[in-house]
Amino acid sequence: MSRAVVIALRSHWFQLVALCAAIVALNGCVAMKPVEKKSWPQSTHLAKEIERTEFPVPGGDDVIGRLAVVRLEKGDTLPDIARHFSLGINAMSAANPGVDIWAPEAGQRVTLPLSFILPDSPRKGIVVNLATMRLFSYKGAGQSLEVSTYPVGVGTKERPTPIGQMRVERKAARPTWHVPSSIAEDHRKKGDPLPAEVPPGPENPLGEYALYLSKAGYLIHGTNKPASIGLKATNGCMRLYPEDIKILFNDTPARTPVAIVDQPYLIGQRNGVLYLEAHKPLEDAGSGAAALNRLYADLAGIEKKSRRHLNWAKVKETVNEARGIPVPISLESGRETDRPIEVAHPAKLYGKPEVPDLKMGKWYVLAANLPDEMEALRMAAIINHQGPPIPARVLPKSGSYRVVAGPFNDASEAQSAARRLKIDLQIEGVLFEAAKA
């Protein structure tokens, strides 16, 4: 009997202790939550800067750079983020499928694909990989080998950039654009005739610097349309952001070898881990299939030769997703350096088009009046990213959204912008002058 009482008392004692422990634990959890929140001050955890263009190439390694993420802010567009971090819009879109290019959600985290596998080509001079739309400029050799890498815009399906070995024939700062007859004809058909020569300045599509290649008619140059970097938009030339071509121009002597390759699937290793970087092949489906067959044959060869097992499911997934990011495919675990680093949003995005304030007495072009805000934001962003830029904004007006380009100093400036909107974007704008108060 007394034992039963003791057990009962013990049982109650245990229940009491358990209850107290639970209360303490719960209090502990509640007390910790704010501490956890406090221990996540963004400024101390976020990297201020990340290397974007210049990397050492340690002996034997093929993978350079590091992935990063950044949180978007209101008004950001992917082309603005891409330019700030020296990425092409193709790379940003592929790495962030489903993210609206022109009107992404504020607060969304986007991947900055700042890790690259070097193309399978001799590491000297300039190498351009058309499939990845990226240029690699090598300096030094052996253990002191370094590479600078920049995104490029390349030729269209109709006028592709030629593949092959060539060299820099000559260089020119502030080049004049001698309009090729084929392009002159295209413009004439569009109702936008071009002069035989376009002098240096904002209308010149070559930008401020040009490297003329030994293959006649092909150049590596700057641009007056920075948002076209990472697009198939040229007539066979390769375009760089204005800030990138300036550095490349100064770093590249005449007679530098230039290799242009088309490698949508890149294999490389870093610290003993094998990586695969897959890109969507250019339009030619035949060459894409051939490149894929070569990839599988190469990987099978590597697996046999190195006697290490590859994660074939990961290979397939990487190829299907084609996100343009190096993915570890050997069965060794990923390293700490594979984890993306979170970068603080820059106070100002380099090269982001600025929209001047509305002013009375200035001229404007009403580009559209749309019921959908998202569509209006997209249109305004696209107009802002024209080259040369046309400032545009969205003005809400009783249930609809007006896309207004301007301010322009006079009617003729507004007329010229309206003409560009019509020719380049098929937008029928209406001119108006904001009357002075």
Next chain:
Amino acid sequence: MKNNLLAAAMMLVFTAAMTGCATSGDLEKVQAQEKLNSAKADQALQDAQVAKAAADAAAARADNAVKAAEERERIADEKAKRADAAFQKSMRK
């Protein structure tokens, strides 16, 4: 013995008579009950049909809402694609 038989016969007759009366009353009750049950069943069936119709209508409305949302998404995607295609074209020289 005769008395016993008589008593038994009377019991039977009485029982039969009583049973007869009970069956007739019960029949009316049962018929009334049946009518009530039938009416209730009809009502339940009707209610079920109304509920089903309402559920069907709600399901159809939900389907339509989903279809409309999908259509809106498709149109938005198309608009985004068209806008991007126009942009890409405008980026040529």
